[in-house]
Amino acid sequence: MGGTERSAWDPAFTEQVVQRLGPAVRGWFRTEVRGIERIPATGPALLVANHSGGMATPDVLVLAPAFYRHFGYDRPLHTLAHYGVLMGPLSLVMNRLGVIEANPENAVVALDSGALVLVFPGGDYDAYRPTSTANVIDFNGRTGYVRTAVQAGVPLVPIVSIGAQETQWFLSRGHRLAKLLRLTKFRLDIVPISIGWPFGLSVFFPPNVPLPSKIVMEVLDPIDIVADFGDDPDVDEVDAHVRSVMQRSLDRLAVERRFPVLG
Incomplete structure (x- = not known):
């Protein structure tokens, strides 16, 4: 199934959607994406991000336009999504945009093909975190993303975002x-x-x-798991490191914000 979904990616269709929705998203959320050049210029990588904004989460709509502006449309960005997003006719549109069902098999197959894969380990649990913990990295104990990166032998690229949890x-x-x-x-x-x-x-x-909250996303330095943790890494140790790196960055972004929504 993963191969069929990946082969459905349509760069021309993706470009049309980005060109039409990108300006509206940038205008409404006053988006700022930092460090996009930290994504490896070639080869596969697993992009790991916190998820925000509830049902109308704008994360991919913020990141994808910046990604394609920098790298062009010869390189797909595959996003792992809950199966509910890919039910019925909507799946045809989502697959053309590079969205594939979130499971380890699909992720590894995509990475083995040389693709970039974006995952939100916290899923809905993260996207609906209470406002009182808006600036906390919490994957609800999910560490499968680390196993996926280890199995595929690819670097992890942490990405943090702030602002979408202020949209309501x-x-x-x-x-x-x-x-x-x-x-x-x-x-x-x-x-x-x-x-x-x-x-x-x-x-x-x-x-x-969603309220027009200013959203800032920042791509952090890639993490080479084998170089940093050895050939047989402890999954929990890697996960703790990834979350700590992301939390430090999110704390820094939170300090920069002066007012809710306004940024």
């Missing part, structure tokens, strides 16, 4: 509510509760429009 007020992930509604059997562990515009209180639905 996130109150709770709603773990208890998800269990009460027995949604966990559908791989839905959260029913997030937030307050935003124009609907006010939202319990997953209706989705509010």
Whole structure:
């Protein structure tokens, strides 16, 4: 399945989407992407980022235009996404944009082909983190991304973002509510509760429009796992190092911000 999804990537279609949506995203969120040149110029790599903004997460819409402006459209950026994003006719559009289902097999196959792969280890858990912990790197104990990089023999490239968690007020992930509604059997562990515009209180639905918060993303230096941790690295040790590097960067970006939303 991963091979079929990857082969569906359409550079011309991707360029059209980026050219049409890119200016709107930059204008609404006043985006700034730093350090894009730190992504290896050639060869595969696993890009590891924190996830923000809830249902309307703008992470890929912020990063992808900067990536393609720098590297052009001869090199795909594959994003790993929850299977729910790839259900029905929407999957055809997502696959043409380089989105593939998030599982280790797909990631390794894509990396083995020489591609760049973007992963958000924290997934929905991270994207719906409460406003009180907006500037905390938390992958919910998920370390599979490290195993994927080790298996594929590729560097990890950490990426941090700040601002999207200010697009609305996130109150709770709603773990208890998800269990009460027995949604966990559908791989839905959260029913997030937030307050935003124009609907006010939202319990997953209706989705509010993201406030125009300034979003800054920063690409950090690649991490060579074998060089730094040896031929048989401890996965938990690597994960702790990656998160600590990302947390230091996020702390620095947080210090730069003067006001919520305004940046």
